[in-house]
Amino acid sequence: MIQRPSLADLNSYWLATNYLSAAQIYLRENPLLQEPLRPDHIKPRLLGHWGTCPGINLIAAHLNRLIVNHDQPTLLITGPGHGAPAVLSNLFLEGSLGERYREYKLDGEGAKNLVRDFSWPGGFPSHLTPATPGTIHEGGELGYALATAFGAAMDNPDLLVACIVGDGEAETGPTATAWHLTKYLNPKRDGAVLPIVHLNQYKIASRTIFGAMSDDELRDLFHGYGYEPILIEAHDSENSADERIPVANHREVANAFDQAIDRIQKLQRRWRNGEGEPRPRWPVILLRSPKGWTVTKELDGERIEGTHRSHQVPVEDPRNDPQHLDALDRWLRSYQPETLFEEDGSPKPSIIRWLPKGARRLGMIPEANGGSIRKPMTIPDWKQYELDIDRNHRGRETASDMKTTGEFLRDVIDNNRGRFRLFCPDELNSNRLGATLDASQRQFVWPTPADDPNIGMQGSVFEMLSEHTCQACMQGYLLTGRHAIFPCYEAFVSIVDSMMGQYAKFLKRSDEIEWRDQVSSFNYLLSSEGWRQDHNGYSHQMPGFLNMLLNKKAQNVRVYLPPDANCLLSTIDHCMRSTGKINLVIASKQPMPQWLSAEEAEEHCRNGLSIWDWASSPTDETVDVVLACAGVYPTAEAVVASRLLRQTIPDLRIRLVNITDLLILEQQSFHPHGLNNEQFDHFFPPGTPVIFNFHGYPSAIKQLLWNRPGHERFRINGYIEEGTTTTPFSLLAANGIDRYTLVDQVLCAGAIERPELRERCVQTRTHFQDVREEMLRHAQHNGEDVPSFTQWEIEPLANAVQGDPI
Template sequence: MADDEVRRIDAYWSAANYLSVGQIYLLDNPLLREPLRPEHIKPRLLGHWGTSPGLNFCYAHLNRAIKARDLDMIYIMGPGHGGPAAVANAWLEGTYSEVYPDVSLDAAGMRRLFRQFSFPGGIPSHVAPETPGSIHEGGELGYSLAHAYGAAFDNPDLVVACIVGDGEAETGPLAASWHSDKFLDPVKDGAVLPILHLNGYKIANPAVLARIPEEELVQLLDGYGYQPFLVSGDEPASMHRKMAAALDQALNEITDIQRNAREGRVSERRRWPVIVLRSPKGWTGPKEVDGQPVENTWRSHQVPLAGVRDNPEHLAQLEEWLRSYRPDTLFDDGGAPVAPLRALAPEGDRRMSANPHANGGLLLKPLRLPDFRDYAVPVGRPGTTSSEPTRALGTFLRDVVKANPSNFRIMGADETASNRLGAVFDATDRVFQGERLPTDEHQGPSGQVMEVLSEHLCQGWLEGYLLTGRHGLFNSYEAFVHIVDAMFNQHAKWLKVTRHLAWRRPIASLNYLLSSHVWRQDHNGFTHQDPGFLDVVMNKKPEIVRVYLPPDANTLLSVGDHCLRSRDYVNVIVAGKQPALNWLPMDAAVAHSTRGIGIWEWASSDGGADPDVVLACAGDVPTLETLAAVDQLRQLFPELRVRVVNVVDLMRLQPSSEHPHGLPDRDYDALFTTDKPVIFAFHGYPYLVHRLTYRRAGHPNLHVRGYKEEGTTTTPFDMVMLNDLDRFHLVMDVIDRVPSLGGRVAHIRQRMADRRLALRAYTREHGQDAPEIRDWTWPY
């Protein structure tokens, strides 16, 4: 770069640094128009300085490249505590004031900008949903690179600059994320430019990648499939030139890779560029404080100068630090950035803080969905034929894939076929850029199915894909979706916040399909048996989460269609993949799914009158066992009035005051009564149903059966017996809770217990369930 260009970009960097420091410290006197006094300082000093100057340095240089090349680029900040930098650059570019007019581009707006940061009623210290240009919640480390690749998929003109912090680089999800380059198609996808920022330290410890020999680091990145460009030093002018050169080389490489691939000249996988930026932690901040080194040490991580209000030396040092950026040359008399500074920023949507891809709802287009009714499983008499529910859904998803070739993807940890969604491979391949062999099936350089044995990557890719305006589905074995509990938490929090930001447009919902579930993982054993993700989901705000437990194939099709059409939710669908009885024809399934809960009159024997007992169920296996119990009760107690209530939408159990889908008390009471025993067979942990219903009038009468952490490698029916969810135990529960049955029930109860023992013995001798269990169908 020419000297004058170096000076201009250095001035922009200085302005961003000044604004970052001001956010951490200043309550007033934002432009230092008067000497700094204690009352100008925030009473609590919160925030993080150490990573901010490096983030500002990258941002300034990426802006130069955007203007020079007219790039469509977004910026992902992996370092969790880089909030001041993101906000500073959004304000410098004018976006912040457009989104929040009260934070105007002048002295008054700067004062508000500073005051709100890490302040009651203000904004967080990390890169949060409130920050224009962000799709990445920096509060939890490890997911930036996966988000970046998710944003790039099916976005051929987008470049995603992803700053990977050296602390973040130590996490398992980030380590796996480097492999995302094997799934990026240079023909139909955009590009990711990782910038590995080595500033040497985390909160209190050295960073691993900053302390290994440079040759070893280069070999590591080379082994991941990247071409590293190295930038290191601490002298600003020299570093500006080095960074500009490296960035130009990296962007030239990206252009060359994409052009050759798109013109068909190169078929083998090329090494994508990565920039390794090594700069001091807390760069341009205080060198020493109280005789201790600060810049380029862990002491610069958070607030280098503490107690500024009470320590005159620290106050003077802070003023010297702030004035070292020469704010009088960076901001005009009104407090706005001077014209030469504003000219360095891109304009309109080319600003990274205003790029529509960072507010994906602006770009979201509805999916083209076939009519799910066309995929219905024929049902004559309920419970007499069987099908594999997820296989039926797979045929529907096959045609969703066909109709939406550039804005719908399915993510899964090598389980799409295992979960019986294999029909989608009639329409697409699994995308894979690595070596492919003749023995591989459905592997191609591009595709709409993405499989990698890392739930973290599946979740991160899908989040990045959704947040930039597309649609998708994550299918997983139920027990192992727990791996992304924390990632789900972060995404749900993101959605909760964005619902209250008018400028953030709704995005497609995050859809989970959990199959290979707890009750049909009997062959794999105890490690694969855990329905607890439902409990995690239910902890989130009710306006965000939805949980569906369709009892058969047709209800699954109806629920699946609904979830793919929804916005700004996390939808969790639990559905079995094994052959299961069909209960409802399609019209009835649609009505039942729409209600979310209802009486199955064809299975009930209350004749429309008050029942003696209510048998409720939620989930495919609990539904089977409930109806088999009803069959037993009809034979044993033909006079007993039994009502069967099936729950598809778990949120219907809550009061309407607690969840938008909740039933009003009068409707709940009409279904379950207020004074009759309710035996509830539930897919998950029983406590969850009690959590949802504890305010209901009939709650003292509610007895829930579900998974109680008993499991092993066994048969399907022995699995339900281990957890007392089986049909015979449900009959025993009815006997124990319906006094009107009288004393004659003792013999029947003993007979039920004996049947359990006999059926368990049968499994131990024959290795499978008895024919009366395997072959049972609804006889009425």
């Protein structure tokens, strides 16, 4: 039988969560004040954020009432993540915390451990983490809780995602764009998002924008966004029998939540019955409450409740200041903990008897542990899409690697509707993935002209010109058990650097939590690479996202630089099957030479690197120079450089090594994919000079090689912040990764290694330097490169034409 809560039940529960929240911030002993409060009961370091806790507790109480009354599966996302004491208090009382961790069982010992362990070494930190049951968003970095909520709701028709948005958080750019996501949410096939804007007027030390707005201004703003705003002011009830005990106006708050769920259910019924309106308006609750509500009113002659002074630790020094100790004692006892907890410390049955049970609890909803409900995708055999390669004329065939992969992803979408999406900042066609639109429309629910291409009310493609929003939506989608890919311009994915960093921390911490199951990997597919942004110029040339990933935990990060279409197909297939990773794949959208057959590509990608014998000198003797490469454009230049060298000085022994799994270069002791020293020496023999042509900043390779013995023999070429509006060859040359620079570097190293070839090396260097300068003059004068620049074909060495290298 359902136990529906009374208003008194709601208030008692709210008082209990408020008490536990404050106790977590302050107390190390005497958690229920069963003896007089002394300074030694206080924690030596007071950490936490009290100001938002009473509002979060009020919202949680009423969400629990909504869940019980409507049997509504509800996922809570808490934007003000530093309100962790409030969330933990609710999880403790509902039993989720004790179910995940025995030390927090629903008894006196559990309450004691909860209070002591908050912001305590080895305990819960002052913000939400993956260790917190029910959490898919930490909230430490403000701004993208709302978009994460919408991502969680997509393709989840029965789920309600309640999202608390702090009025400080609402000032951030990512939140500002996320309000528009109702225009993408389909009431027929998606779940619902209920934003709850917590308006308590203050940030750390200053007024919030939303908190300073009038009721009419807030209603107008959110009505303009496309919502039906429900504005409610939470305050002390006038019906309190004892003015010393805080009592909230629960009836008014309950009415606001009832209005919201009623509107959501009616809207979904209309749409699912085929009667949907053209511009569905979802509810948003605008909840005003005093900052730090129920804390002491004044201290040291200054107002505390309702001001920024209650943001973190409102009573600052109770260990050393007797007046502060007395104020804390009076504050905590105002909740009358003896009426909320039994003598043994366990909560009174009346406090918790009405709460949701089992998987309906906020901490135990399955979607908050998405790996537990994740199902593998149905992925077609990528070799069906392979490009045929003539092994006697490698490089003759040119193709867009991304376009080929788009055909593969088209069928992935077709096979996995409702559990796979592309999240892309309006760059799908530009990145040559247009084939995916043969299988899916771009989902957009609000009306558009009939001739708008590939737009419909439901689809597996989400496009919005906000990298922040795409990132956050995809996080919400993945963390609730689904699969996705994030195609993006290479230069602009760095907009989400900090979000990626926080997500990497989430994955790392999740690996350490026994009950957390791994979710599908976050797959970045970057194209519109800097090396072919010659027309857009310097602003579009930025490969630094790769460097950011290198600083994350090795078990959670992979970086792939497939050199051609078949390698890209193999890599994407692998990434979509993986779990618990952030996979960065950088690929070309422009027609580029194709080098490897499907079988060769599969082996190459499995190994992470290989010696390309067909582009190397045919010798079993000691290698003079290793020419290494990683990335589509650096690889093409390296292959051509090797061809030129073998044509002009065939006695110089050159080995070409291509790397596609970049982190394989790191030592095995640092990275699970890394080569051990013996394997590394097989590809890069000790003492042999290595010329490395790299896609990104040279510092990335230097970082990976730093712990390798003899790393000083590596000469790294890469992007060195030189660029403008150029031709493709001019951009390569400006950064020193063009074929002629490589030839020059190899010849310099070869002259040292093989003194008998020194004179020929010097003569050849001069020749190719002249060729390079002539090509640059041609580009400057004609606005395009010489036709020979795109002649990448590599014939077997026996058939190669000796002589003129152009």
